[in-house]
Amino acid sequence: MSRVGLVLVSHSAKLAEGVAELAAEMAPEVTVVPAGGLAEGGLGTDYDAVVAAVQRADSGSGVVLLYDLGSAQMTAELATESLADPNAAVVADAPLVEGAIAAAVAAQGGADRTAVVYAAASAGAAPDLAEAAESPAEETAELTLRNDVGLHARPAALLARTLADVDAEVRVRLGDSEVDARSVLGLMSLGARQGDTLRLDARGAQAAEAIRRAKELVETNFGE
Amino acid sequence: MACDANGTAGAIRAAAAVVTEHRTELIDLDRAIGDADHGENLNRGFTAVVSALASATPETPGAVLKTVATTLISKVGGAAGPLYGTAFLRAATALGDRSEVDLEGLVAALRAGLEGVKARGKAEVGDATMVDALAPALEAAEDAAKQEGADISTVLIAAADAADRGCESTVDLVPRKGRASYLGERAVGHADPGARSTALLLRAFAEAAR
Secondary structure, three states, X not given: OOOOEEEEEEOOHHHHHHHHHHHXXXXXXXXXXXXXXXXXOOOOEOHHHHHHHHHHHOOOOOEEEEEOOHXXXXXXXXXXXXXXXXXXXXXXXXXXXXXXXXXXXXXXXXXXXXXXXXXXXXXXXXXXXXXXXXXXXXXXXXXXOOOOOOOOHHHHHHHHHHOOOOXXXXXXXXXXXXXXXXXXXXXXXXXXOOOOEEEEEEEOOOHHHHHHHHHHHHHOHHHO | OOOOHHHHHHXXXXXXXXXXXXXXXXXXXXXXXXXXXXXXXXXXXXXXHHHHHHHOOOOOHHHHHHHHHHHHHHHOOOOHHHHHHHHHHHHHHHHOOOOXXXXXXXXXXXXXXXXXXXXXXXXXXXXXXXXXXXXXXXHHHHHHHHOOOOOHHHHHHHHHHHHHHHHHHHHHXXXXXXXXXXXXXXXXXXXXXXXXXXXXXXXXXXXXXX
16 A cells, blocks of 8 residues: 655754654654755755655655744745645645654555645644543443553554544543544553553444454553 | 846846855844854855856746756755745746846746745745845836836836835844744844845846846
8 A cells, every 4th residue: 555655854864864763663654754954964954855855755645744944844845846746745734743753653544645734733733632522432441551651652653553444433531631542642642651541432333343453452562 | 238048147147246245244144133044055055056057058037047046945055045946936937938038027027036935934024034125126116117218227226225125124123934033022123134135136136237
């Protein structure tokens, strides 16, 4: 399956590489290409490098670009406009680190360009700590985390990815907080650690399947 | 001076010389409110532009400006690269394949350049940016072009005069875009380096068209 690729435009080569490393950890099959710093070294954004990165990142499903500061945004937008097909790439208005991770996980789950941009942009919003929905859940489960790191970045990404293609809405609750199970950042914001018990409520055609998958992940300690 | 491809390339070379001459001034302006690299970046970009124009001779004024745009985009780091690159690229597109720049073409190129900078930088008049020099320059050029006996030279002089006044107006403004905006009120009292370089470029074009 061809996935949306990501390009990280930063003033710093190290920053772009570091964020790419982090995103790739959570989305191993997504092409994440860092484009940071100037060709001759030093801080700045290099238009030619960004254009080359976009070409490398595109495997047919298009590219989403993220940026760190002002001129990186301009360079990203200019590079996008200069493509043979300007619609092949989209610049996401999102925080670089959170946005890149959310975008990578969405792309890993097979989301299209628009959905990947949306995932990145939503990463800038405050975590969804909404009250529980009115209608009763169709399937529920209480899962106790036994893995070492709890619902840290990688396990959170795994859970969100596992549920990405299931036709069900899954809410995860810990204490007073409740989040959408497909939101990596939401899951991370719960701060669930080893020994914590999560309550999962699922609604929709595949509610039972969603719970089954989540249970399996937790019981196998997220592959740790 | 004929505003054909050679004349346009000559005006660009004159602008490059002015950028080199004012490199330190631009660095000093940028040191006050930014990261002191505007003069250096712009000088590097225009030096590369002069080499690019020497190694290939574009056939139309639009093609000259396109070479300027692509070179600046690639060689100038920081915000000035994409901003000036966009301005010259849009101006080149506005000129199309006409063999000489006439009054209508000049005004259209300035207008397209301004629109490009506003779109790329999301800046408006009053934000203390290049737009504060370029917007009044376009307005003055439009007025001058309507005057009896107007030619390229009088229109560019009017534009450069207005850009100088626009640049001076940024001294009293609180910057709202770019790195200078982080300083807020503390940036008041300093001219915007981008507005200054825009005014310098327009003045160089006006002198070249005399």
